[in-house]
Amino acid sequence: MMVLDCAVIGGGPAGLNAALVLGRSRRKTILFDDNKPRNAVTSESHGFITRDGIDPQEFKRIAQEELSRYPDVSIEKLRVHHIKKENNLFLVETENGEEYYAKKIILATGFKEELPDIPRVKEFYGKSLFSCPFCDGWELRDRPLAVIADDQKAFHMAKVVSNWTNDLIVFTNGNKIHSLEEKELLQSKGISINEKQIATFIGEKGMLEQIQLEDQTTVLREGGFIAAEWKQAASFDSSLEYTLNEQGGIVTDDWQRTNTEGVYACGDTRIAGPSQLIIAAGEGSMAAIAVNAALIEEKFN
Known part of the structure; x- marks a missing residue:
């Protein structure tokens, strides 16, 4: 049985940047992206230096092209159906029945709006x-x-x-x-x-x-x-017992760690509403750094 270092759920800026940092850290990583972004109706994204005004789909194309340089990162265009923790590993099951085991989980599924x-x-x-x-x-x-x-x-x-x-x-x-x-x-x-x-x-x-x-x-x-109402975009069943805040966002510490050991959250998923591209990407980077730090500590302990 192959065990991944991390499974990243969500292919927006938070998930993409998390996968990039993990790939550069030589961590076996899989990024699940069902390609149903919250900003699908948006033609331009702003506030990200060097990418101000970029089409969100072009941003994603460039990001995925950059990820392809890192052999430890793979992208699966699949919807995650179920996640559960088995001992110290996480079993991720996709909509077509495929199963993956990972040591860590990063939730970056984001939110969807109801107008x-x-x-x-x-x-x-x-x-x-x-x-x-x-x-x-x-x-x-x-x-x-x-x-x-x-x-x-x-x-x-x-x-x-x-x-x-x-x-x-x-x-x-x-x-x-x-x-x-x-x-x-x-x-x-x-x-x-x-x-x-x-x-x-x-x-x-x-x-x-x-x-x-x-x-x-x-x-x-x-x-x-x-003003829109915001709801978690994640559609999978989960036995992960993380805590939500009053707005429905996943509660984390400064390292993007939830109260479930091995589960991290970043981007819109955490703040329960729309986040600027650069903030979501930054949180993805921090989540990946935290995952890498945890794996290093486990190696030496």
Whole structure:
């Protein structure tokens, strides 16, 4: 029976960078990637020096090409079906019944978003409506923008998005969520609040032009940011007893270690929401360093 040093679950920036560091450490590593990324609708990724504005699929292609230089790393385009710990090893079973044993597991499956149930929202998401101002705010700068959120995220998002525009309206989609103090503070900064329900979005080819409300009135907006609900993208069954935080992210220490011995987590999987490319990749690197350090200690003990 061949035993791998590490199985990395998830082929986004966190998993790819983890596999790179493991490969460079001469660790027998397998990366499982079912190629269903959260940012599939996104045409550009930002904030990663030397790769600012790159197409996410091109980023992945370059990363996989770099991994191919390391003979100890293999990539399997398979969905993991089940993981369980057997003594000091982990049994990873794929959707087609193949089984792999590994000494360590890195979870980098990320999150998937559930957008509000508003007609046509998916047509605009990833083109003129986004979830992360730090990722896409620059491209929308100085335009009339919207923050769309029906819970307490709206207040925080409005403050953040105001960094990129002075023409901002918060749409709560039929909900009254702001306190009087919050309303007064936003309005004092020139940010208005619209509490009517959104009927639909108007525009062509994913580029927002207007937001139509329940009373058939329309408001000119050329883009914005929308709050989504985030859920773990991992679809496999697992007997791994790691802890989740209140947002559903996997709890780790500074070395990306979960409370289950031998299991590490990084990227969106850990923070329970969208992470910048560079942060996810950095966490993947740290998880791989921690795995390598643990394997070294086990060798000498």
